[in-house]
Amino acid sequence: MIKKSLSKFFKNDIATISVIFAVMLIIFVLTSDPLRLGFSLTSISKDVAIYAIVGMAQMATLAVGQFNLAVGAIGGASAMVCGYLINIPTAGNMEVEKYVQAEIGLAIPWVLGVLVGLIVGALLGAMQGWLITKTKINPFIISLALISVIHGLNMGITENIYFRRLPEGFTDLNKVSIPQAKAEIGQASTFGFPLVFLITIVIMVVVWLLYYRTAAGRKMLATGVSKRTADFAGIDSGRYVILAHTVSGLLCAFAGIFTASKLSAAQTSTGDNWLLYSFAAPILGGTLLSGGKVSIFGTMIGAGIMTLITTLLAVLKLDAFTHQIFIGGILLAAFMLNRARETWSRQHDTAIVESKEHAVLVEAEGDRS
Amino acid sequence: MKPLLKSNSLNKKKFKFSNSLGILVVIILFALLIQTRSAEFISRDNFITLMRNSSIIIIVGFGQMVVMAGSGLNVAIGSIGGLAAVLVGAFVQRVGLHWGLAVVIAILLGACCGALNGILITRLGSTGEISWLVTLATMSIFAGITLTITKANPFYNLPEGFTWIGSYNVGGVIPVMFIIAVVFAVLIWFIFKHSSFGHQVLAVGANQRAATLSGIHVTSVIILKHIISATLAASAGILFSTRLGSIHSDIGLDWMLFSFAAPLIGGARMEGGRVNVFGAFLGGILLAMVSNAVVHLKVNVYIVEFLQGVIILLAVGLDRIRAIREEHRDRMERAKI
Numbered sequence: 001m002i003k004k005s006l007s008k009f010f011k012n013d014i015a016t017i018s019v020i021f022a023v024m025l026i027i028f029v030l031t032s033d034p035l036r037l038g039f040s041l042t043s044i045s046k047d048v049a050i051y052a053i054v055g056m057a058q059m060a061t062l063a064v065g066q067f068n069l070a071v072g073a074i075g076g077a078s079a080m081v082c083g084y085l086i087n088i089p090t091a092g093n094m095e096v097e098k099y100v101q102a103e104i105g106l107a108i109p110w111v112l113g114v115l116v117g118l119i120v121g122a123l124l125g126a127m128q129g130w131l132i133t134k135t136k137i138n139p140f141i142i143s144l145a146l147i148s149v150i151h152g153l154n155m156g157i158t159e160n161i162y163f164r165r166l167p168e169g170f171t172d173l174n175k176v177s178i179p180q181a182k183a184e185i186g187q188a189s190t191f192g193f194p195l196v197f198l199i200t201i202v203i204m205v206v207v208w209l210l211y212y213r214t215a216a217g218r219k220m221l222a223t224g225v226s227k228r229t230a231d232f233a234g235i236d237s238g239r240y241v242i243l244a245h246t247v248s249g250l251l252c253a254f255a256g257i258f259t260a261s262k263l264s265a266a267q268t269s270t271g272d273n274w275l276l277y278s279f280a281a282p283i284l285g286g287t288l289l290s291g292g293k294v295s296i297f298g299t300m301i302g303a304g305i306m307t308l309i310t311t312l313l314a315v316l317k318l319d320a321f322t323h324q325i326f327i328g329g330i331l332l333a334a335f336m337l338n339r340a341r342e343t344w345s346r347q348h349d350t351a352i353v354e355s356k357e358h359a360v361l362v363e364a365e366g367d368r369s
Numbered sequence: 370m371k372p373l374l375k376s377n378s379l380n381k382k383k384f385k386f387s388n389s390l391g392i393l394v395v396i397i398l399f400a401l402l403i404q405t406r407s408a409e410f411i412s413r414d415n416f417i418t419l420m421r422n423s424s425i426i427i428i429v430g431f432g433q434m435v436v437m438a439g440s441g442l443n444v445a446i447g448s449i450g451g452l453a454a455v456l457v458g459a460f461v462q463r464v465g466l467h468w469g470l471a472v473v474i475a476i477l478l479g480a481c482c483g484a485l486n487g488i489l490i491t492r493l494g495s496t497g498e499i500s501w502l503v504t505l506a507t508m509s510i511f512a513g514i515t516l517t518i519t520k521a522n523p524f525y526n527l528p529e530g531f532t533w534i535g536s537y538n539v540g541g542v543i544p545v546m547f548i549i550a551v552v553f554a555v556l557i558w559f560i561f562k563h564s565s566f567g568h569q570v571l572a573v574g575a576n577q578r579a580a581t582l583s584g585i586h587v588t589s590v591i592i593l594k595h596i597i598s599a600t601l602a603a604s605a606g607i608l609f610s611t612r613l614g615s616i617h618s619d620i621g622l623d624w625m626l627f628s629f630a631a632p633l634i635g636g637a638r639m640e641g642g643r644v645n646v647f648g649a650f651l652g653g654i655l656l657a658m659v660s661n662a663v664v665h666l667k668v669n670v671y672i673v674e675f676l677q678g679v680i681i682l683l684a685v686g687l688d689r690i691r692a693i694r695e696e697h698r699d700r701m702e703r704a705k706i
Contacts, residue, residue, distance in 0.1 A: 135686065135689055136689065137686065137689050138640060138685070140442065140497075140498075141629065141633070141639050142682070144626070144681070145679075145681040145685075148674045148675060148677050148681075149675055149682070151674060151675075152671060152672060152674030152675025152676070153675050155671035156669050156671040156672045159671070275505070276505065289498065289499075319517060321516035321517045321520065321521070322513055322517050323513065324509045324510070324512050324513030325509070325513030325517070327509050327513075328506045328509030328510035328511075328513065329506070329510060331502075331506035332489065332506040332507070332510075335493055335499070335502060335503060336493065
């Protein structure tokens with residue numbers, strides 16, 4: 001009985017990883033300096049926000065049974081476009097700093113700049129989806145080539161400068177939190193939800209509504225379960241693959257712009273290390289690699305686990321070079337978990353079918369007697 | 370009765386549009402084009418540089434092609450190369466081994482990395498998707514081990530015999546590295562043309578289920594192809610460091626793109642089942658020429674990455690067009706019957 005309920009518990013996607021997350025959070029709280037705890041939790045939640053969005057960007061393509069390798073490249077490109085639009089150019093002559101700091105910039109209202117950045121991300125995603133569905137070339141190689149096309153163009157056009165005179169309202173997205181987190185010398189710091197974190201929750205709700213309350217979302221999931229079946233059911237699956245990539249690109253752009261806001265600088269290296277996180281977060285959270293199933297809250301928890309692990313490694317004073325080993329290991333563990341979940345869900349499906357068949361048989365027996 | 374497919378005429382047509390010939394023409398045209406802009410492009414010194422650069426790309430490309438042939442990918446190819454190079458440095462300078470022995474051990478350990486990849490992939494479902502996801506994870510692990518060994522510090526002052534490989538030119542014209550690349554090419558060609566293992570890899574790539582049903586032990590084929598791929602990657606990493614004369618921990622970080630580009634330009638199929646050893650060889654040379662030309666034309670270096678992406682898209686696009694045409698031709702022939 002206990003064994004059965006335990007196995008049921010572990011087969012629940014959210015429950016398992018929530019326990020892991022809670023344990024890690026407790027370890028973190030116990031090991032860190034109580035005076036700085038509130039402040040470090042505030043700063044961790046900024047990272048969680050970014051990785052949760054990156055994870056959802058990957059989740060959007062996983063849902064239709066595909067991948068988006070260019071998450072980082074799209075995020076970086078959107079951040080740079082947004083940075084160029086909202087950067088405030090300096091008046092004086094700064095020849096020396098020319099190659100370090102961009103003097104150029106259009107200084108348009110930052111909300112507009114962010115909007116254009118988001119549109120660029122969505123368009124890049126749509127382009128990827130279009131290339132994949134229309135050319136029918138292997139999606140992996142298209143996505144891989146697009147990384148270098150987008151990243152190369154980004155580097156080539158900007159010559160690897162960075163924009164760091166961003167307007168205050170834009171950087172406030174990360175600086176302002178509710179309630180305002182304060183760290184005063186000698187006093188315990190307080191925790192506050194940063195604005196980016198709250199915006200991320202809004203984005204999560206919107207994504208949830210997309211997948212669970214709109215026809216388009218259901219059709220994307222149906223395409224993920226089986227493209228052929230979706231086609232037979234009258235769903236124009238190609239269109240929904242393009243839509244999924246567009247959503248993915250849009251979310252990448254959000255993450256890139258939030259990173260720029262966090263660093264108070266838009267730089268071409270934005271998104272360079274996202275790829276592993278982008279897979280780890282949704283897969284830990286319960287999104288299936290084979291497509292057709294998303295888990296939005298799970299992705300958030302997965303992002304939380306990934307962020308806490310890197311933070312814990314730093315707290316435990318482990319060599320920064322070993323981080324990569326751990327992240328790779330977690331990703332492997334996530335794939336194993338995914339494999340187990342796929343088997344379970346198949347078993348679950350067969351069990352349902354069998355029980356239905358059994359019910360039909362029993363009914364038939366009853367009729368005969 | 371007419372035969373179902375006129376195999377004879379089909380083969381002739383295939384020969385006409387042969388990939389290798391096409392790449393050769395592109396290489397020559399490209400060289401002439403660059404020569405008009407920069408007088409030093411066609412010169413002995415630049416040829417030697419080109420041969421050295423391309424030998425690394427060729428070997429790495431083969432490493433990817435072997436895996437690709439059996440419907441899979443090896444994203445960790447660069448990090449295995451970097452790890453092997455760093456291991457040589459560590460064995461020579463920290464343990465004090467002879468460099469020859471160090472190279473052999475490093476290549477063997479590289480092969481073990483490949484075996485690990487193969488075992489994990491076969492345990493997790495052995496599809497093409499799983500293969501690249503697993504190697505994405507192991508890439509991070511191997512790169513982390515490389516950094517942990519070196520702490521990001523390079524190894525200098527390597528033994529002379531070791532750097533000789535990367536600097537000596539036979540007859541003053543042909544680098545030793547290039548000869549090694551040619552030897553690898555012949556070996557790989559032999560594997561795919563004349564060994565049963567090569568045929569098995571191609572069969573698995575063409576149709577994994579059919580391969581299983583015809584009695585091929587798919588699991589061991591997948592593990593073995595990853596071992597070969599990792600061995601090639603490790604050799605390439607070590608060769609690269611003989612050329613530099615020092616061993617850096619960032620060797621291999623930028624290999625992923627051209628590892629795919631070389632075999633794809635050569636005419637290998639991304640989904641597996643088809644390889645072209647000579648084509649991949651020429652593809653490697655073409656890629657080396659492109660990065661070299663960027664230096665000669667003094668254009669923005671960042672554009673190389675963009676160009677590589679465009680070249681990959683062109684290569685797979687052309688391949689796709691060819692496949693559509695072939696399909697169309699098959700249908701027409703069948704319609705005639």
